[in-house]
Amino acid sequence: MVDKEVVLTLKGLKKIEDELEHLKTVRRKEVAERIKQAIAFGDISENSEYDEAKNEQAQMEERIMKLEGMLKKARVIDEDDINLDQVSIGTTVQVEDIEFDEIVEYTIVGSAEADPYELKISNESPVGRALLGKKIGDTVEVQIPDGVTTYKVLKIEKGEIDG
The missing domain is CATH 3.10.50.30 (Transcription elongation factor, GreA/GreB, C-terminal domain)
Known part of the structure; x- marks a missing residue:
């Protein structure tokens, strides 16, 4: 995939920065806590709560990487x-x-x-x-x-x- 410039307005830039901050500071902790609770249930090989939490964690980390990539390629419209x-x-x-x-x-x-x-x-x-x-x-x-x-x-x- 060719990395292309991401054109953003100032409002759009702030929205992406806010979402990224929320994912890193709030959601990561919430998901980590869910994983910790699921592990406490015992055998993780057949633990649907654990699987769900790990899937959510993977999706969240993917979103964080996407947002960080967008910010690296951002051009803000003045x-x-x-x-x-x-x-x-x-x-x-x-x-x-x-x-x-x-x-x-x-x-x-x-x-x-x-x-x-x-x-x-x-x-x-x-x-x-x-x-x-x-x-x-x-x-x-x-x-x-x-x-x-x-x-x-x-x-x-x-x-x-x-x-």
């Missing part, structure tokens, strides 16, 4: 570097869905921060990729799972990217 002349990472873009005649706002973020439920879309997603570099008034056709949709860029603002 709010001062955001150009409002075109859609870029860190901007919130208001678009009109031509087919459904509805207006939607997306904040363009790096893939590590994408959260469709908060309308934060990745710069690598089909919609995010299609919108990058577009200016107010531009229209763009995007291949989505249901077919092709057309968006018109109405407004570009700085997204909520600070801590």
Whole structure:
């Protein structure tokens, strides 16, 4: 796998740092205590509590390694570097869905921060990729799972990217 840069907003960086800190300081102790309790039950060869705790520990350590790797490759978007002349990472873009005649706002973020439920879309997603570099008034056709949709860029603002 090619190690690629992880683009984060300041808010996204803080979220990852907070999760990593919680895993290292709180969850590690909790899981270690569960393992200790499971060992106290006796024979670990047929001890489902022990197996569960060890699996949880492995998953947690894998997540810690992933977060640490993301932080090593992180590039934080500086709010001062955001150009409002075109859609870029860190901007919130208001678009009109031509087919459904509805207006939607997306904040363009790096893939590590994408959260469709908060309308934060990745710069690598089909919609995010299609919108990058577009200016107010531009229209763009995007291949989505249901077919092709057309968006018109109405407004570009700085997204909520600070801590």
